[in-house]
Amino acid sequence: MAVAEPIFANDQDTGQSELAQRLARTWRQPNGLLGWFCNTHHTNIGVRFMVTAFIFLLLGGVLAAMIRLQLIRPENSLIGPDLYNQIFTMHGSTMIFLFAVPMMFQGFGVYIVPLMCGARNIAFPRLNTFSYYIYVGGALVLWGGMLTNTGPDVGWFAYVPLSGPAFSPGHRADVWSQMITFTEVSALGVAICLATTILRYRAPGMTLNRMPIMLWEKLVISVAVIFAMPAVMVASGLLLLDRLVGTHFFNPAEGGDVLLYQHLFWFFGHPEVYIIFLPGAAIVSTLVECFSRRRIFGYTPIVVSVVATGFIGFSVWVHHMFATGLPQLSESFFTAASLMIVIPTGTQFFCWVATIRCGRLQLRQPMLWCFGFFFVFLIGGLSGVMLASVPVDLQVHDTYFVVAHFHYVLIGGALFPMFAGIYFWFPKMTGRMASAKLGQWHFWLFFVGFNITFFTLHFLGLRGMPRRVYTYGPDMHWQSLNVLASIGVVFMTAGLLVFLANVFLSVRVGEIAGNNPWGDAGLEWSMSSPPPPYNFLHVPTVSGRDPMWEDPPDQPVVVGLRDDIRETLVTHSLDADPQHKDEDPGPSIWPFLSALAVSAAFVGSIFTAWAIPIGALPVTATLIGWLWPRGHSPTPPLTGESWPR
C-alpha cells in the first residue's frame, strides 16, 4: 500500500509512496539483454565504466607481472624481444587509456556527479552511453590485436620514426592509433556530459561557491579533456595517415618532422597526468572532509589550486622532451613551469593536513588509502621535482628511475585514491558495507608490495638500467634489485585478490549500509543505497556547501516536475537558480548501434582509407535514427509558454 510521500529534502525516501512508485515506473530502465544495451541511466553506466576499467587494470597488471617475471634474472629467455615489446606497450596503453582515465574520470564522474548535483540523471545520457560503448570498442580493438599477434609494440606513446611506415610495417601501430581515437572520443563525450551536468543540473541553491570540491575538480578535468584530448587525436590521426595513405607529416625527407609528433603527443600527455591525478585529489578532498568530521580547510585555496593545476598542466609538456636538444631558453622556461606546479599541489596537501589536524579524525577503511596516497604521491612528487631539472633529467632519462617516478605519481595519484573511493562509495553502489578486516589486509599487502617494487626501481635507474630492455647481462649486477622488485608484485597480487574476495563476499553478505553509513555531507548520501532509478524523490535544494550537515530539516524541495515523463530541472550556471525544465530522452538502442557503426568505420580504417567514406553511411544512418524526434511531444502546448532566450 502506498504511504505518504516525504516532503523535505532531509526526509528519507522509503520508495513506498505513490510518487515514488510513479517515478520508478517513469524512470525505469528496460530489462533483459536488449534492455541492457538500451540502458542510459548514469548509475548503471558509471558502474559499467568502473567494472570494465577494473578488468583492464587486472589485465594490465598481468602484463606487469610478466615483465617482472622476465626481468627476474639476466639473459632470461622466457619472453622474446618481440613479445616483450608488445607486452610493455600493451601494459602502458592499457593502464593509461583503458584503466586510469576511464576509471578515474569517466567511471567515478558518471556515477557520482549527478548524485552530488542533485540531478535525476546525467545530461545527455545517450551520449554518455555511446561513450561507454565506444570505450569498450577501443579496448576490444587493442586486446583483439594483442591476441592475434598484432599488439602494438612501439611504446605507449608510439614515437615516430619507430612507429612510422618505414620502421613498423604491419598493423600493430595502426591498432594503437585507432585505439587512441576510440578512447579519446569516449572521454570527450563524457567530458561534455559531465561539464554540462555540473554547470546546468545543479540543485537550486548550489551556487558555484557551494559546489563540492569533487564537482569543481570534475569541471576542471572536463575542460582539460576538451582541450587536451584533441592533441593526441591529431597526433595519432596524422600518424595513421602517414602509415595508411602515404602523407609525410613525420617524414623529414619530405619536409616533415619527428619532433612535431612529440609536441602534439605531450601537449596532450602532460595534461593527461592531471586528468588522472585530479580525480584522485577530488576523492581525497571528499574523504578527508568526511572522516575529519569538519568542513574542508581552505575551500577557496583548494578550488583555486585545482583551476591553476588545470592551466599550468598545459604549459609543461616540453619537460618530456628535454633530451631532444631544445634551445636552452625553452628548457629553462619549462623547468620553471614544471616546478611551479608544485605550488597548487602543495597547497592542496597543506589544506588536507590542516583539515585532518583541526578535525576529529576517524581512521576508517577509505581513509587508510588516503594516507597511503599522501605517502606515495609525495615521494612521486619529490622525484618529479628532481626530474624537472634538466641535468638530472638528462642523466636518468629513459631509465628505471623515470619508471619509478611515474608509477609513484600515477599509482599514488590514481590507484590509491581509487581504492579509497571504491571503499567509500561501495555502500552507495551496492547497499552493503565492504569488510573492514579484508580491507586492512588489502591495503597493507598492496602498500608494502608497491613500495618494495617501485622504490627499488629508483635504484635500478640510478644504476643505469634502461627501461624497455627485455633482458640484461649478468655483468650489469642488476639481478638482486630486479628480484626484489619482482617480489613486491607478489604482495600486490595478493592484495588485489583479497580485494576481489572482499567485493565478492560483501556484495552478498556484507552489512546493510543504509543511506549514509559514513555520515558524509554530500547529497549522494540523501537517497537509499543503491539509489532508486529516479535518484531523488524530490529534486533537492541546498543552502550550504555541506547539505547533509548544514541544511535544516525543513530544507525546501523542488515540486512541479512532471512524474509521467522524465522531466529534469535546468538551473543557472553560476547561481543555480531554476531556469527551465528539460526532458531526459530515456533508454534507447541507438547509442549502441551508433557505437557499432563508428567502431566498424574505425576498425576498417586500420586497413583501408575507404573505410571512412563507406563507414560514414551507417554512422550517419544510426545518428539520424538516434536524433530523429519520435513519439508524442512531451512538452506542453506551446501556446502561452514564453521561451527564455
Added chain:
Amino acid sequence: MASLNEPIRRPQTLDVSGLPSVAFGRRNTTWLANVFYMAIEGMMFALMFATYFYLRTRSTDWPPGHLPPSSNYGLANALVFLLSVIPAWVVRKRAPEGDRRIVRNALLVLTLFAFAATTLRVFEFSALNCRWTDDAYSSTVWVLIGMHSGHLVTELIETVVLLGVSFTPKMEGTRLADAAINSDYWYFVVITGLIVDLLIYGTTRFL
C-alpha cells in the same frame, strides 16, 4: 548533521511547474554542449594550423616546389560562406519566435548554400596543385581542407535532416531550439573555413 527530530517543520517547496520546457540560446543545455563540441573541433583546427606553421619552418620554400593552390574556387567558396551566414542568422533569429514557415524557408536556403559550398569544395581539391603524397606541405594542405570538408558535409547532413523535420509537425520547441543551435555551428564552419582559406590561398602567396 541536522537532526531529523527538530520540533518545528514548515512545509516549504520550490514550485517549478510554471517554468518553460524549452529554452533558447545560452540557457539551452544543447547550446552549451555545442559550445564544448566547437571547442574540441576548434582545438583540432588550431593544432592543425600550428602544424602548418611548424612545418613551414622546416622548409626554405613555401610551397616547396609547387605552385600555390589556384584560388578561383576557394574565393568563390569564401563568398558562398559569407552569404550563407544570412539564412543561418534568420533561422537563429526566428526560431525562438516559433515562426516555423520562415525557419523552414531559411533552412532550405541554408541547405542550398551548404550544398553549393560542398560542390565548390570538390573543385577546390582539384585545384590544389599538389597531391597529399608529394611532401609534408601537400599533406598538411590536404588534411586541412579535408578536415574542414568533413565538417562541411556533416553540417550539410544536419541541415538537411532539420529541413526534413521542419516539414513535419515535430518541428516544435525543442527542434526549433536545435535549428537555432545548428546556425551557431554553421557560423563555426564558416569561420574555420575562412581561416583555412586564408592559410591555403593566402599564406602560400604572401608569407
